[in-house]
Amino acid sequence: MDQAELHRIEARCIQEEPPRCRAACPLHVDAREFCTLLAAGRIDAAWAVLCRTLPLPGILARICDAPCRAACLRSQCGGGIDMAALERFCATSARKTPPLHPLPSRGKNAAIIGCGLPALAAAWDLARKGFAVRIHCRAMADIPASAYLEDCPTDIVERELERLRTLGVTFVEDAEPAPKLVEALLAATDAVFVDPRACPAEALGIPAPDPTTLETTRPGLFAAPSPAPGTSPAALAALGRKAALSIERLMQGASLTAGREREAPFASRLYTNISDVAPLAPVPVPPTGYDDTSAREEARRCLRCECMECVRHCAYLEHFKGYPKTYARQIYNNASIVMGTRQANTLINSCMLCGLCEELCPEHFPMVALCLDARRDMVQRGKMPPSAHEFALRDMTFANGESCAVAKLQPGTTTNRWVFFPGCQLPASAPDAVERTYAHLRETLPGGTALLLRCCGAPAHWSGRQDLFAASVDALRADWEALGTPTLVTACPTCAQMLREHLPEANTASLWAVLGQYGMPPSPAVPAGPLCLHDPCTTRHDDALRAQVRTLCAALGITPTEPSLSGRLTECCGFGGLLADANAPLAATVAARRAEKLDGTGLTYCAMCRDLLAQAGKPCLHLLDLLFPADDTPPTPRPAPGISKRRENRVRLRERLMDTLWREANAPRPEHESLAIAYTPAAKEIMEKRRILESDVARTLFAAKRDGHILARAGSPRRLATHRPSTVTYWVEFECDAAGGYVVHNAWSHRMRVSGVES
């Protein structure tokens, strides 16, 4: 990703767009920030927000008629925020006004003709920027009428004019504003602005100025047409501000037009979801204006408009305390680091690549592509942390290895029209259900059904290992071709997605569609209580698959409820994108959050979703538990098998099928499996958490015994075995029992290599 690409991506996220109030305000007061502070009772801080933005805040805050109110999003649910009344309350109640810090003198002077709001605002801005300013008017006594200050208390007006003088503005009561005065001042000063309330451009006989700059055909002269009657005071002040900015740019020799698109009121691109906002009417303003309580109450009605549509629904986006726009920059910076710590590695590897954000985002921000590309880039440059995905990739290799993988035609047949492809996680989670399903398919599908046991390659894909993924898809294709290119019957929605996208030449059909079409199992069992259907996130764009599942449920006589986010808006269980590998605590949070949204017993059709939700404490069933129950009693939610059990399940399934169906010899079990090993419950728990497999422990004990790598401690029956099979060193704390077996108490591992000992 280069800078230009980054900016393109960043621009898709509109979270930093201004709220409607600010965009609609001619002076761009941030009513959102103002209300937030006021609602918190921080009157002085709220006043500081006005002082930062408004020229002559003491005056403007009292006369502003809040053109933002019509644009305020609150107007769609109760009524726009009464900014006018809130500003007045703030102006009268604030106890501290921030001091003015004008910039040092620039040695340039400007003359302003007239004393209406445009004139005063232009003078305020120019004086603060270090220009010497003179206001030429007929009489100071004109000011209240020209600037709509009739209702403003005299002492307030006096105080603000005094502040103008403190900034160095001088008032000259010398003349009628007439073209002759303009000429004289143009000759004597660097720039002249004519307040249209005193002398509009048309009266000067000068062609109507370009409205964005107020520039006229006379160099150095800025003017405006007569404002329409009833123009808001804020808009009049904004006119003066515009002139001041043009004059400043003229004197700096800068472009008068560049980057001024959003100076006038504009429509913000910010999107704010108000579907859950209850209507709430404005707090009535008493004749004396708001007091502390009523002002706070009114300010609290502000919705604090922002987007965050995606963040609100994604524990991952929330966890890293930003939003996609900020993440895009962090990811970009991460890639650019040559020396030092890459701060965003965990951020990049924790996205579930589930696509919910993109679905919710009004601009379809490409978070999945951003994270996946970053992972691929890290892999290619050798910067992917080995620990991030190694466990999942090892598991994938194992699932594709000779102890688990199968590619065989239905026994007794020579060609098959179908091949059952349950994926690698279903055999790991529910091997018996896989066996029963395959038996049913063999009986019901016309033309024979082969079996293909292996991984679809999703872990390689998600971890950014494009080489490994390509190899995995090639191997899958080769198996499928060797079986005679039968229609792939998928049970796992992730497999279905992977095959559709990466093996498009293959015909696929979901198990659920096939069952519906060619015959349901003879004795399904349906639990009594309410069921809540969880759609796996890999079905987000597979409307057909989700429909097939619902049809199947109907055929079983069940109508499950659905959580608030379902179908196209379904949430990930925490497995997607290998989150559990890169960030186990976050994966647990995600699963728990999803589990909480499901009423009653969860029902789903992805083995990983089922297991992760079960692990989060949610009673959860797989559709196959209902379709192919172990016996004819209603299925009860089973716990999630641990990491070692998952492997064992796959191996056992293959062994059983080889024995009973194809009557072929199985691959011999590895030597270390001959050891008799028992685990204390504590050891089992620790190993699960540290992702140490029983086979890792067995291998360690076997190798340590063979090589003598065992340490003993005086006075303790426990000993310590160590072994480094590849990139991880394992340590196993064990005891020997009388029968020559082992009892394992503890295990740990590290990646750092002990490479040398000095004597």
Next chain:
Amino acid sequence: MSTLKVLSEDFSNWTCEACGETLVPRPVTLDYLESRFRVELPACPRCGLVLVPESLALGKMAEVERLLEDK
């Protein structure tokens, strides 16, 4: 390269089962991803088998591994 002392416990009641030797503190080289450290760890004076206790593996060592992975 100086030798870091990372363990404060006493390991003199540990022995190497194969050699029957008591473990003694030794300078040990540790490698991970192009980085190399020298730390003092209990080791068998005869065969060089080194003990990496749980507290070290899951504490400081894991921390350093993580840091190096993000480098």
